[in-house]
Amino acid sequence: MSSINQSSVSEFLLLGLSRQPQQQQQLLFLLFLIMYLATVLGNLLIILAISTDSRLHTPMYFFLTNLSFVDVCFISTTVPKVLAIHILRNQAISFSGCLTQLYFLCVFANMDNFLLAVMAYDRFVAICHPLHYTTKMSHQLCALLVLGSWVLAILNALLHTLLMAQLSFCGDNIIPHFFCDVTPLLKLSCSDTHLNELMILSEGTVIMVTPFVCILISYLHITCAVLRVSSTGQRWKAFSTCSSHLAVVCLFYGTIIAVYFNPSSSHSAGRDMAAAMMYAVVTPMLNPFIYSLRNRDMKGALRKVLTMNLHLPISVRK
Known part of the structure; x- marks a missing residue:
């Protein structure tokens, strides 16, 4: 904590949308607002539909509920601040607020990462070992997988946040981004950032790449099993579902690798912000559509919830 007190920078300025012309700023603000509302409403509807339909109380939908919750938290870590900056015309964020945002961003990004792998494993067991699915994917194992994901995500985020807190910021405090991200903060530091970059490239690589490899292995086995189906x-139908899932996986991992696992000298603010928008805003918005709305049971549960809500005011008036 003494390192934080010695830093001459007490707050940062998030440029975000301010570098765009006024007309473009208004369009981007509206775009962020629509995507945020669509993400929150879509994911909350999924959580409500799954919780109220007993037929959906299965491991796959249990993981989907957690993914929807994480996606709401993920996008809520960044977008509300962008909207508030645009409305209040105050781009400042305190040093502690910046680190807090960075911490939660890492937690929820890691949770998305782990849950994508867990869901891929669930599909692997369901398709490749259907007769043993119930015994393999027990309630205890599902809870343990989610709990373990939270523990790893929190510890990983705590590591990078504490390392960032040890750095000094004694000059420029302008962040050319719409949230406090690791890369722009490292560029602003006047301390030696080699340890931070080393941890990103070593421990960060293990945390991000291991689930990605597990997803690829799971889908390799799924593909082999599907090819043996005669119909x-x-x-x-199976290949179509897999391709949609893999498209989101590639989008999520591709943008993260592009931002965090390249040398600092190769980064440009525009590219970093575009890539960050893809994994922090667009991917959480797409997840409800990719993983749920293509599913017949999920569509039925959503229809049931919406119909119930539409009839509720009528019943109350009666």
């Missing part, structure tokens, strides 16, 4: 229609 062309069932085979195409």
Whole structure:
């Protein structure tokens, strides 16, 4: 904590959308607002639909509920601050507020990372070992997988946040980004950042790449199992679902690798902000559509919730 007190920078300025012309700022503000509302409403509807439909109380939908909750938290870590900056015209964020935002951003990004791998494993067991699915994916194992993901995500985020807190910021305090991210903060530091970069490239690589490799292995086995299915229609349906999942996985991991696992000298603010927007805003918005709205049971549960809510005011008036 003494290192924080010795820092001459007590707050940062998030440029965010301010570098764009006024007309573009208004369009971007509206875009951020629509994506935020769509993400929150979509994911909350999924949580409500799963919790109220007993048929959906299965491991797959248990993981989906956690993913939806994490996605709401993930996008809420960054976008409300962007909207507040635009409305209040105050781009300042305190040093402690910046570190807090960085911490929660790391937690929820890691949780998305782990849950994508857990969901891929769940599909692997369901498709490749259908007769043993109930015994393999027990309630205890599902709870343990989610709890373990939270523990790893929190510890990883705590590590990077504490390392960032040890740095000194004694000059420029302008962050050319719409949230406090690791890369722009490292560029602003007047301390030696080699340890931070080393941890990102070593421990960070293990944390991010291991689940990605598990996803690829799971889908490799799924592909082999699907190719053995005689029905062309069932085979195409399975491949279609897998391709959608893998598209989101590639989007999520590709943008994170592009931002965090390249040398600092190769980063540009515009590219970093575009990539960060993809994994921190667009991916959480797409997850409800990719993982749920293509599913017949999920559509039925959502219809049931919406119908119940529409009839509720009528019942109350009666």
